[in-house]
Amino acid sequence: DTAVSQTPKYLVTQMGNDKSIKCEQNLGHDTMYWYKQDSKKFLKIMFSYNNKELIINETVPNRFSPKSPDKAHLNLHINSLELGDSAVYFCASSRNGVGANVLTFGAGSRLTVL
Amino acid sequence: DAKTTQPNSMESNEEEPVHLPCNHSTISGTDYIHWYRQLPSQGPEYVIHGLTSNVNNRMASLAIAEDRKSSTLILHRATLRDAAVYYCIPSLIQGAQKLVFGQGTRLTINP
Numbered sequence: 001d002t003a004v005s006q007t008p009k010y011l012v013t014q015m016g017n018d019k020s021i022k023c024e025q026n027l028g029h030d031t032m033y034w035y036k037q038d039s040k041k042f043l044k045i046m047f048s049y050n051n052k053e054l055i056i057n058e059t060v061p062n063r064f065s066p067k068s069p070d071k072a073h074l075n076l077h078i079n080s081l082e083l084g085d086s087a088v089y090f091c092a093s094s095r096n097g098v099g100a101n102v103l104t105f106g107a108g109s110r111l112t113v114l
Numbered sequence: 115d116a117k118t119t120q121p122n123s124m125e126s127n128e129e130e131p132v133h134l135p136c137n138h139s140t141i142s143g144t145d146y147i148h149w150y151r152q153l154p155s156q157g158p159e160y161v162i163h164g165l166t167s168n169v170n171n172r173m174a175s176l177a178i179a180e181d182r183k184s185s186t187l188i189l190h191r192a193t194l195r196d197a198a199v200y201y202c203i204p205s206l207i208q209g210a211q212k213l214v215f216g217q218g219t220r221l222t223i224n225p
Contacts, residue, residue, distance in 0.1 A: 004157075031210050041199070043158065043215035055210035090157045094211055101148060101207040105157030 003027050004106040006091050012112045013081060020077045021109045023091030031055070032074035033092040033103065034066060043090070049074055050096070078111075086113045116141040116204040123220045126192050134187040134219055136202030145204040147178060147185045148213065153198045158215070161187065161200070197223045 048056035199218040
């Protein structure tokens with residue numbers, strides 16, 4: 001069983017479309033994250049949720065909207081996709097308390113906007 | 115966020131030890147030093163972390179300078195599977211962990 005699973009793994013779409021990436025973790029963790037890795041390979045945090053509550057919200061266009069239906073799921077919806085949104089998006093999770101600094105990452109979802 | 119400096123790339127041979135350096139001269143007193151790595155086409159993976167004392171786990175050792183302005187990740191016997199980008203990340207340990215990834219060191223292992 002994959003600990004942090006993301007779907008889809010690859011996504012190719014046209015500019016202006018709306019798309020979603022889903023993430024699920026089966027580790028029983030309380031906190032989930034979205035990171036973006038751009039073409040220069042820099043990894044940046046976008047959002048973090050703790051028990052369905054938004055904790056970290058970096059400077060991200062409001063076209064990006066995370067949704068956490070329960071603490072095991074964190075989805076990322078992107079409206080009006082732009083060329084610059086092309087990147088690999090990584091979901092991650094961590095527990096509260098001891099081990100909070102140990103993030104488990106998914107394998108990534110590569111988004112290509114044409 | 116503390117600024118880190120790591121070599122862009124390093125190369126080593128299989129079954130030899132590898133020492134990956136990191137400078138973090140602006141680290142705050144409460145920041146832990148974390149190391150993560152990213153294997154090709156995968157998400158980052160936790161390696162090790164420490165505050166002041168040297169740390170060992172099954173993956174690696176972490177040697178922290180006495181003034182905490184630098185640290186070294188030690189892979190005792192590198193394998194081909196250790197080829198990855200290694201990131202040194204000073205960070206508080208808190209509920210929602212905000213890890214700031216720099217450029218990292220790309221480690222190549224020669225057979």
